[in-house]
Amino acid sequence: MATEVFLIQFLLISSLIGTCCRNIGWGNFSFNNVNNGFIPQKFSYQIPHAGFGQGAKIGICYGRNADDLPTPDKVVQLVQLHSIKYVRIYDSNIDVIKAFANTGVELMIGVPNSDLLPLSQYQSNVDTWLKNSILPYYPATMITYISVGTEVTESPVNVTSLVVPAMINVHNALKKVGLHKRIKVSSTHSLGILSRSFPPSAGAFNSSYAYFLKPMLEFLVENQSPFMVDIYPYYAYRDSNKNVSLDYALLSPQASDVIDPNTGLVYTNMLDAQIDSIFYALMALSFKTLKVMVTETGWPSKGAISETAATSDNAQTYNTNLIRHVINDTGTPAKPGEEIDTYIFSLFNENRKPGIASERNWGLFYPDQTSIYSLDWSGRGNVDISTGANITSSNGTWCVASANASETDLQNALNWACGPGNVDCSAIQPSQPCYQPDTTASHASYAFNMYFQMNGANDVACTFGGIGVKSTKDPSKLKSVE
Known part of the structure; x- marks a missing residue:
């Protein structure tokens, strides 16, 4: 009860x-x-600081692995139409960065894994990159984060040894121009960086990554940057639906509770359990105060025949429940009230992504900018995101x-x-x-x-x-x- x-x-x-x-x-x-x-x-007008303490934020990932997407200026209009204030991109494409100028949208840009080698080798390479790709457009474009590398432990080419040197060089370049406190540097990870995630209190990092992970965590703490992680309850359900209920993965209130036997904490959804496994892994290494940011999460609206849970109804349910959960600053059982900034993946379906069918169907919008399903960005109820019209009313x-x-x-x-x-x-x-x-x-x-x-x-x-x-x-x- x-x-x-x-x-x-x-x-x-x-x-x-x-x-x-x-x-x-x-x-x-x-x-x-x-x-x-x-x-x-x-x-x-004031330049925003990248940081925390103003309530958890909901953002969107703007991936561009497709050949049929609208131009960046039209994308910006779409983002503004739906009052989206936080956007993540995966590179430093100048046309995209310029398009977000004077919009008030806070932008997280990325350094692709393929660029880690030159940026890790020489400070001059990073200084030149910053001078050409960032400084001409800042602060008109409100860049607040730079993600150096993307899920490096999942990369087919081993770049894990390059990520921390590259992060340090990017930070040093920002420091030279006085922007190191306004633009924070981090790197995104998959949940695969853990060797164990269940129960959450047993969360532990894979010891084979200690050589780069420990100096990275020290860097993040020293520079007050968040630990960034991409978390997908969808995969947990897809790969283990006999052990994980759909309601639990969808953050549905009908889900049966799961109790961590070590702590007695009650989990009502998979997302909280996965986030707490990260928190416990950090605490096990004595990084108890490090903030966690969810830089990707979402649910596909379509998949292969075998992917029966990849439906637009489930995608709508997951993202609606997610937004409500995040903006309420609910936190997690291990970190109640914690502000956990979260980015939904993704703005568009991306038709050039390899792999199973669901990989190309994570978007909120089709390339023609029509909505795939209705979604309430404010967490109030369902809103048709193609029009912004209210579907449910207040009290x-x-x-x-x-x-x-x-x-x-x-x-x-x-x-x-x-x-x-x-x-x-x-x-x-x-x-x-x-x-x-x-x-x-x-x-x-x-x-x-x-x-x-x-x-x-x-x-x-x-x-x-x-x-x-x-x-x-x-x-x-x-x-x-x-």
Whole structure:
């Protein structure tokens, strides 16, 4: 019963916190930490730091192993249409980087495994690459991460010994131009880097990788970069469906619990179990504070005859549940409340990828930019991603600022909501989706409603010293309510 109550609470809270401001036109501001509160300040464009602490982020992987994809500028329009703010690419293609200029989208770029040799050998090679491929387009294009190498332990050519020297050279090149704190360097891994992943508490790295893994982890800690890992519950189910239930792999609330016998921790889905196996492997090597970022996860919408779970319905279910799980900052059983930034694979189907049929069918969109299935990017419910139209509604009640409130009272209440009230007000900062209209009343209404929904939509959560008012009218049609 306790587990059932937890699951119900999780679904309710995640659907409320996922309120999408894109459709209600609320604005944004920045904050200075003053007297244990947050003081909103209007400010001009600032270069973002790559880092954590602003709530978990959902991004998308933009792979281009296809011969029928739209041009980068059209891809950017598609990304902006659906308010996607975080994108991962797998190289430093100049046309793609230029296309994302002045969009507000944060970009993770990649160094392909084929480039590791020259970048690991000579610092001058990296300096030249940075000068030609990155610096001319930064900060107009908001590059925040560089992934040096992709799943190097899976590479058909052994490049594992090259990855750390290349990472160090990239970091040094960034340091020379003062960008090492704004652009973080890491490398992505497959779950195959573990020798054991079940139960999660027994997670351990393959000892044969110790020669490059230990210095890499030390580098990540020293430079406050995340450990990046690609995680696919789909494969766990496909390859062991007699031991792994489909609901468990899909993050469905109907899944039966799995208990780690060593810790007693209860797992309701495969993704959490796989992430925790990484956390425990890191802790076993005394890297207890290292952040984990999921740089790929997803579910194919189509596969070979033998891949019966590769369907659009399952893909929709997995990614919908994933988004809700991530944006709620649920964390994992071993790391409750942990912010785990996550990238969905992939933006498009890629027709040139080798292998079994599912390899070419991980996309959210066909190359003609029509959606393969409906998906809610905000975590609120299903949204048709070809139009952005809402399919499910909110609880029908909002908390907004009273039209009779003074500017001072609104500002004070806003400060409280975004500080001690623990509302994530990043969406109402300049250049973010909810900045407009740029008024204190609009910003306060956004913060009031977020606090209200986060706290069960009860009367007490909409007082704000008498200036909060409950409304059954959509705030997109109102500036404030008397």
